[in-house]
Amino acid sequence: MPSPNFPNLPIRITKLSDIWMVRDDLLPFGFGTKWRKVSGIVEYLQKNQIKKVLIWGALHGNYLASFTTILRYFGFQVETISYSKDPKLKTYNERLVNLHSHTIHCYANRKEAEQSFSERTKTFEGLCLQEFGIHPAQSNGLRPFWQQLEKKIHEILNGIKLESKRDERFYHTNKNHANMATLVLEIGSGASFLSAYDYFRDSSIFVLGVMVGEKKATWIPKIESLQKKLGLKIQTISQEMILNFTEKTSPNENISGISNSQRSPFTNNTTRFAKTRSKDIQSIQEFYTSTNIILEPIYSAKSLLQFVEIQNITGTFPSEPKLNNKNENFPNFNQNLPLFYLHQGGHVQHLDLILEVFFK
Numbered sequence: 001m002p003s004p005n006f007p008n009l010p011i012r013i014t015k016l017s018d019i020w021m022v023r024d025d026l027l028p029f030g031f032g033t034k035w036r037k038v039s040g041i042v043e044y045l046q047k048n049q050i051k052k053v054l055i056w057g058a059l060h061g062n063y064l065a066s067f068t069t070i071l072r073y074f075g076f077q078v079e080t081i082s083y084s085k086d087p088k089l090k091t092y093n094e095r096l097v098n099l100h101s102h103t104i105h106c107y108a109n110r111k112e113a114e115q116s117f118s119e120r121t122k123t124f125e126g127l128c129l130q131e132f133g134i135h136p137a138q139s140n141g142l143r144p145f146w147q148q149l150e151k152k153i154h155e156i157l158n159g160i161k162l163e164s165k166r167d168e169r170f171y172h173t174n175k176n177h178a179n180m181a182t183l184v185l186e187i188g189s190g191a192s193f194l195s196a197y198d199y200f201r202d203s204s205i206f207v208l209g210v211m212v213g214e215k216k217a218t219w220i221p222k223i224e225s226l227q228k229k230l231g232l233k234i235q236t237i238s239q240e241m242i243l244n245f246t247e248k249t250s251p252n253e254n255i256s257g258i259s260n261s262q263r264s265p266f267t268n269n270t271t272r273f274a275k276t277r278s279k280d281i282q283s284i285q286e287f288y289t290s291t292n293i294i295l296e297p298i299y300s301a302k303s304l305l306q307f308v309e310i311q312n313i314t315g316t317f318p319s320e321p322k323l324n325n326k327n328e329n330f331p332n333f334n335q336n337l338p339l340f341y342l343h344q345g346g347h348v349q350h351l352d353l354i355l356e357v358f359f360k
């Protein structure tokens with residue numbers, strides 16, 4: 001059977017009062033930008049007539065769910081090694097991984113899974129995908145996206161320039177050939193950010209990466225090796241392009257976040273990373289009420305809610321999110337540049353967070 005064509009992955013941009021949101025969350029199954037990454041891998045496998053893929057990662061994560069589903073759909077044999085701390089936990093992602101793996105082994109922790117993967121690579125005949133699918137083919141999948149996105153951003157900003165010729169900021173930035181927009185995206189493995197950085201380096205678009213999982217200090221030393229594995233040019237990245245997400249804790253808040261966090265039955269609550277605080281859940285609900293856009297708690301809500309505030313003017317219906325003027329967390333953030341935020345999806349796993357909205 002010939003394999004199906006890759007779906008169209010259109011770029012859609014929604015203007016919220018102050019920011020433009022690049023809507024990769026609208027791509028099928030909420031897989032977001034993972035579609036673009038895996039498209040490069042699929043192309044690589046087809047070109048090299050490789051039929052089998054060995055893949056490993058967190059059972060409840062977006063990476064394994066999207067990659068196993070898409071690879072299976074395209075006719076590849078998928079062998080999966082996963083890990084989960086809670087053997088009973090059921091999630092959307094976990095269902096997808098189980099359904100789309102031809103064989104699957106699940107371990108109790110990352111270390112055991114990694115060992116098992118490394119053992120299996122010795123005899124596996126096919127592509128052994130490194131953690132998070134880090135591979136030069138991933139960059140090939142992302143590059144056309146940055147290219148089209150750049151074009152779209154220019155179209156949007158040129159349109160505005162024509163409309164409001166007296167708008168200082170657009171005049172100013174263009175005259176000096178300086179940056180004309182900021183593109184914000186989160187750093188998980190960092191593959192998207194590094195690929196965007198590589199593409200936009202000499203362009204008028206300033207790429208800003210937001211650390212959500214690990215700390216800047218531990219991620220920066222990994223950059224060179226990641227660039228190598230992604231087949232990107234090795235280059236140093238100026239520190240001001242990477243923002244540390246700092247979780248604000250108020251004095252009467254438990255540092256562990258346990259007392260103030262809601263443990264959703266649908267998220268992997270055994271990891272601190274995946275815990276969502278009730279304040280964040282409320283913001284996600286308000287954001288959804290005012291924009292119809294679902295943020296997800298691990299990536300998009302963590303970073304975006306630092307940039308915007310939702311003004312609850314009427315007390316009942318939140319207004320459109322506005323850029324927050326006091327970004328004490330982000331001292332290097334240039335307020336004057338138009339901001340494009342890439343929503344990378346992943347929200348379907350967390351639909352329960354907005355369920356309450358319908359019963360209010």
Ligand SMILES: *Cc1c(COP(=O)(O)O)cnc(C)c1O
Pocket residue numbers: 032034062063132186187188189190191192193296299300344345346347
């Ligand atoms: C995978 C993922 C990311 C991070 O992408 P990296 O390239 O690994 O940094 C961000 N957001 C969502 C929703 C994701 O699923």
